[in-house]
Amino acid sequence: MFVPTLMGQCTPEQQAYWLPRALDMQIIGTYAQTELGHGTFIRGLETTATYDPETETFVMNSPTLTSYKWWAGGLAKTVNYCIVVAQLYTKGVCHGTHPFIVQIRDEETHMPRPGVKVGDIGPKLGFNTADNGYLGFDNYRIPRDNMMMKNAQVLKDGTYVKVARHGKATYGTMVFVRVLLVNEAAFNLAKACTIAVRYSAIRRQCSPDSEGSELQVLDYSTQQHKLFICIATAHALQLNSTWLWKTFSDTLAAIKQGNVDTLPELHALSSCLKALSTADAASLIEQCRHACGGHGYMMSSGLPYLYAFVTATRTYEGDYTILLLQTARFLVKAYEQVEAGKPLTPTVSYLSQAFTGKKLPWDSSPDGIIRAFQALAAGKLSSTVKSLRKRLESGLSYEQAWELSTIQLNGAAEAHCRAVMSQNYKSEIERLTVNSSPNVKLVLQQLYKVYLYYWALERTGDLLLYTSISESDIFELQLRYEGLLKEIRPNAVGIVDAFDLRDEVLHSALGSYDGNVYERLMAEAQKSPLNAEPVNQTFHTYLKPMMKGKL
Numbered sequence: 410m411f412v413p414t415l416m417g418q419c420t421p422e423q424q425a426y427w428l429p430r431a432l433d434m435q436i437i438g439t440y441a442q443t444e445l446g447h448g449t450f451i452r453g454l455e456t457t458a459t460y461d462p463e464t465e466t467f468v469m470n471s472p473t474l475t476s477y478k479w480w481a482g483g484l485a486k487t488v489n490y491c492i493v494v495a496q497l498y499t500k501g502v503c504h505g506t507h508p509f510i511v512q513i514r515d516e517e518t519h520m521p522r523p524g525v526k527v528g529d530i531g532p533k534l535g536f537n538t539a540d541n542g543y544l545g546f547d548n549y550r551i552p553r554d555n556m557m558m559k560n561a562q563v564l565k566d567g568t569y570v571k572v573a574r575h576g577k578a579t580y581g582t583m584v585f586v587r588v589l590l591v592n593e594a595a596f597n598l599a600k601a602c603t604i605a606v607r608y609s610a611i612r613r614q615c616s617p618d619s620e621g622s623e624l625q626v627l628d629y630s631t632q633q634h635k636l637f638i639c640i641a642t643a644h645a646l647q648l649n650s651t652w653l654w655k656t657f658s659d660t661l662a663a664i665k666q667g668n669v670d671t672l673p674e675l676h677a678l679s680s681c682l683k684a685l686s687t688a689d690a691a692s693l694i695e696q697c698r699h700a701c702g703g704h705g706y707m708m709s710s711g712l713p714y715l716y717a718f719v720t721a722t723r724t725y726e727g728d729y730t731i732l733l734l735q736t737a738r739f740l741v742k743a744y745e746q747v748e749a750g751k752p753l754t755p756t757v758s759y760l761s762q763a764f765t766g767k768k769l770p771w772d773s774s775p776d777g778i779i780r781a782f783q784a785l786a787a788g789k790l791s792s793t794v795k796s797l798r799k800r801l802e803s804g805l806s807y808e809q810a811w812e813l814s815t816i817q818l819n820g821a822a823e824a825h826c827r828a829v830m831s832q833n834y835k836s837e838i839e840r841l842t843v844n845s846s847p848n849v850k851l852v853l854q855q856l857y858k859v860y861l862y863y864w865a866l867e868r869t870g871d872l873l874l875y876t877s878i879s880e881s882d883i884f885e886l887q888l889r890y891e892g893l894l895k896e897i898r899p900n901a902v903g904i905v906d907a908f909d910l911r912d913e914v915l916h917s918a919l920g921s922y923d924g925n926v927y928e929r930l931m932a933e934a935q936k937s938p939l940n941a942e943p944v945n946q947t948f949h950t951y952l953k954p955m956m957k958g959k960l
């Protein structure tokens with residue numbers, strides 16, 4: 410976030426000074442926005458930057474305990490500079506939050522500068538090799554030029570000037586980081602499925618008949634149900650991240666031509682894709698861990714580390730719920746546009762279905778299922794808007810009615826995102842496999858079908874509400890899904906090998922290419938410090954005295 414923010418929020422002159430220093434690692438920086446007391450509610454941040462025209466400096470202060478910056482990566486011990494988001498005061502007026510470049514440590518001695526209080530926030534669920542830190546200021550002065558002045562400036566005499574431009578630059582940093590996160594979710598999920606699928610081919614457990622040999626656990630239908638959706642989702646997320654990047658580039662090109670119409674759609678898409686991809690990846694990595702039984706609980710499996718890493722991405726750079734609610738705001742506006750007979754942008758054009766007054770006829774083909782997901786999203790949105798309006802009619806304010814409807818709004822946004830992801834996944838596979846061999850095409854089609862069937866079966870209640878699907882259709886779909894798992898099984902190891910992840914990258918005793926699971930588990934166990942001596946001191950200090958009744 411440090412470098413992208415320098416790119417997005419600095420004037421060209423500021424960039425010319427700061428970017429080379431950051432890119433050459435002459436300075437190391439982080440992005441400190443979140444405080445002990447506020448994360449999501451950015452307007453509630455309490456750190457202040459008060460301009461003093463006498464010295465042409467900003468005076469940074471942390472007026473309360475809750476105003477301390479909290480969480481920034483590398484802040485505790487590593488970085489010497491920091492982008493700090495603070496409430497800007499000049500001429501006695503608060504102009505809201507703005508970013509500042511703040512030197513927090515001496516460039517030679519690395520000592521914290523006088524007036525800067527910096528430290529480590531302590532152990533976390535994961536990320537324990539990152540020194541996430543806290544930061545407070547006591548009348549700490551920074552030069553006026555260190556305000557990042559692309560979007561607003563404070564002149565030497567303290568006059569505040571807002572630079573009129575639309576949010577292109579801010580969108581740039583935000584969407585860039587979200588594309589990275591969707592991509593990273595795909596990459597980490599691919600690692601987890603490689604580990605779990607390879608291990609499931611090595612692991613044998615139980616035998617269907619008392620005489621027969623034990624089965625590879627990958628042969629069990631329930632194991633395939635746990636794992637093949639993980640492979641399909643890793644593909645879906647990867648393809649959606651490249652699609653999002655392309656949509657972003659197209660939007661930037663349109664903005665250059667003066668057309669900003671698709672900006673709200675891009676914002677809505679990047680919000681829900683970040684939310685869903687990080688949440689799906691985290692829960693499916695946990696599913697991969699379940700699929701590896703007890704050994705999956707070992708740190709040496711690599712899975713706990715992957716889970717701890719990815720589950721944090723659901724929270725940072727926009728919490729899951731908050732991002733879905735942002736998408737929901739866009740969807741409600743789109744719904745109102747359909748009502749008013751106005752045209753819609755491409756990813757929401759399906760919403761017009763909500764106004765037909767009929768259930769969508771069920772069609773179990775892949776395109777039919779995608780249309781059903783769209784009908785489901787349109788139906789959910791429509792009933793959410795009804796709830797919202799009912800609450801407004803009862804005399805509540807818009808914000809009160811909105812708040813009471815947020816559970817449904819989140820559901821509608823999730824359904825919309827699932828429909829978008831499904832559609833992109835299928836169309837990207839079709840586009841990319843035009844010249845592929847029939848066998849490659851077949852396998853990739855099987856995987857997107859797994860994704861579609863899996864989510865249709867997960868949402869049968871909604872499908873019954875918004876499409877004409879019947880009990881026998883669901884029964885039929887379930888059988889097709891189970892049949893598909895059996896078709897994928899012979900290729901499962903080959904498909905995860907195709908992620909082409911080296912052992913050094915997987916870092917897992919269970920998932921190495923050679924399949925020497927038990928040898929590697931034992932070798933890792935030997936590294937435990939407890940195995941360094943035959944008798945541990947605690948025996949003499951505590952156990953023996955207790956056993957001999959002499960404690």
Ligand SMILES: Cc1cc2nc3c(=O)[nH]c(=O)nc-3n(C[C@H](O)[C@H](O)[C@H](O)COP(=O)(O)OP(=O)(O)OC[C@H]3O[C@@H](n4cnc5c(N)ncnc54)[C@H](O)[C@@H]3O)c2cc1C
Pocket residue numbers: 439440441442443446447448449450479480481482536541721724725726727728729730731
């Ligand atoms: C590993 C990690 C690294 C991080 N790195 C950085 C960093 O480098 N720099 C930085 O500045 N920050 C960083 N963060 C902080 C991160 O950005 C915040 O944790 C995140 O923005 C959420 O804010 P919060 O923790 O204050 O949660 P809160 O905003 O307090 O949310 C708590 C709960 O309340 C819900 N909630 C909040 N507001 C609403 C609302 N209006 N409506 C409905 N529900 C609501 C949320 O959904 C959530 O469930 C990091 C966090 C983690 C975990």
